[in-house]
Amino acid sequence: MRAVVHDTYGPPDVLRLEEVERPIPEDDGVLIRVRATTVTRSDCGWRSGEPFVSRLFTGIRRPRRRILGTELAGEVEAVGAAVTEFAVGDRVFGTSLFGANAEFVCMSESGPLAHMPASMSFEEAAAVCDGVILALGCLRRADLRKGQRIVVYGASGSIGTAGVQLAKHFEAHVTAVCNTKNLELVRSLGADETVDYTQEDFTKNGQTYEVVFDAVGKHSFRRCKGSLKPGGVYLPTDGWLNLLLVLWTSRIGNKRVAMQIPPRYRKQDVVFLEELIEAGHYRAVIDRTYPLEDVVEATRYVETEQKTGNVVLTV
Numbered sequence: 001m002r003a004v005v006h007d008t009y010g011p012p013d014v015l016r017l018e019e020v021e022r023p024i025p026e027d028d029g030v031l032i033r034v035r036a037t038t039v040t041r042s043d044c045g046w047r048s049g050e051p052f053v054s055r056l057f058t059g060i061r062r063p064r065r066r067i068l069g070t071e072l073a074g075e076v077e078a079v080g081a082a083v084t085e086f087a088v089g090d091r092v093f094g095t096s097l098f099g100a101n102a103e104f105v106c107m108s109e110s111g112p113l114a115h116m117p118a119s120m121s122f123e124e125a126a127a128v129c130d131g132v133i134l135a136l137g138c139l140r141r142a143d144l145r146k147g148q149r150i151v152v153y154g155a156s157g158s159i160g161t162a163g164v165q166l167a168k169h170f171e172a173h174v175t176a177v178c179n180t181k182n183l184e185l186v187r188s189l190g191a192d193e194t195v196d197y198t199q200e201d202f203t204k205n206g207q208t209y210e211v212v213f214d215a216v217g218k219h220s221f222r223r224c225k226g227s228l229k230p231g232g233v234y235l236p237t238d239g240w241l242n243l244l245l246v247l248w249t250s251r252i253g254n255k256r257v258a259m260q261i262p263p264r265y266r267k268q269d270v271v272f273l274e275e276l277i278e279a280g281h282y283r284a285v286i287d288r289t290y291p292l293e294d295v296v297e298a299t300r301y302v303e304t305e306q307k308t309g310n311v312v313l314t315v
């Protein structure tokens with residue numbers, strides 16, 4: 001089968017298409033013919049080997065997992081002897097963490113994999129899991145409740161577009177912060193209020209919130225602290241300093257930093273997402289779609305940190 005591989009850490013050009021052996025499912029495994037996958041910021045981190053500490057998971061000198069790709073949607077090609085939930089021909093979507101930028105990938109039946117919502121195309125279904133799972137992990141740390149006020153900073157990214165839609169599902173009052181060109185988009189995702197960060201600094205407008213969700217890793221607890229109500233929570237998606245702040249603020253002060261590290265990719269979250277989509281409470285946001293062959297170009301675009309929602313690869 002064809003797969004996107006890399007044997008060294010480095011810029012997007014280290015990626016190439018190669019013929020590799022098709023994986024064989026274990027007894028509890030499902031072989032999926034991938035129809036669509038994505039390039040995420042996580043994939044870019046694994047590929048570059050930066051920050052260096054990420055290599056503790058992927059190999060210090062060179063990548064142990066040659067095939068990247070976190071998200072997928074496709075059809076079940078074969079199942080192991082013990083599989084009961086899926087059958088050949090089923091349309092499925094999920095997140096494999098590695099290996100999805102390929103024609104085939106194997107996943108365990110009990111992994112983060114579910115039946116595809118009927119209303120979705122493969123491209124749309126491939127573009128929903130990672131952002132939702134990362135945003136859910138953060139929002140759960142804040143125990144977001146009905147009527148609470150949350151600001152989502154970086155609302156136009158993969159995690160941000162998920163954060164806005166999930167916070168609305170949890171019946172919070174959502175203020176979305178993004179660039180002028182994305183204001184309409186975030187309103188269409190359900191934001192109650194919007195702030196154009198090119199015109200206004202939300203930390204200086206006198207508003208306060210129960211939760212500040214920095215969905216794009218560009219803000220800081222120090223700058224957002226004044227925008228938090230007493231007992232409020234700052235949710236970062238990035239930054240090693242924030243890990244120290246999680247410990248520090250759990251003991252000192254009445255505003256805290258909470259973070260989900262490492263992210264937890266669980267089946268129950270993909271099933272939750274499937275139900276959300278079926279109920280019409282969640283939609284995919286796709287910026288660009290490239291054929292698998294153009295993975296280097298797609299990756300370069302993701303690394304501009306300017307994508308709106310998600311970047312899809314069709315297989």
Ligand SMILES: NC(=O)c1ccc[n+]([C@@H]2O[C@H](COP(=O)([O-])OP(=O)(O)OC[C@H]3O[C@@H](n4cnc5c(N)ncnc54)[C@H](OP(=O)(O)O)[C@@H]3O)[C@@H](O)[C@H]2O)c1
Pocket residue numbers: 040041042134153154155156157158159160177178179180182197215216217218237238260262263302305306307308309
């Ligand atoms: N915790 C984890 O396990 C984990 C996993 C994956 C990613 N991450 C981190 O999570 C963050 C978000 O990832 P993502 O995939 O959602 O990002 P993304 O989709 O690449 O975010 C891009 C979006 O961010 C907006 N943006 C860029 N600079 C901005 C700024 N200064 N202020 C406000 N918005 C800005 C861009 O819109 P504009 O047009 O407005 O610039 C664009 O729409 C990244 O820092 C990534 O490293 C964490």
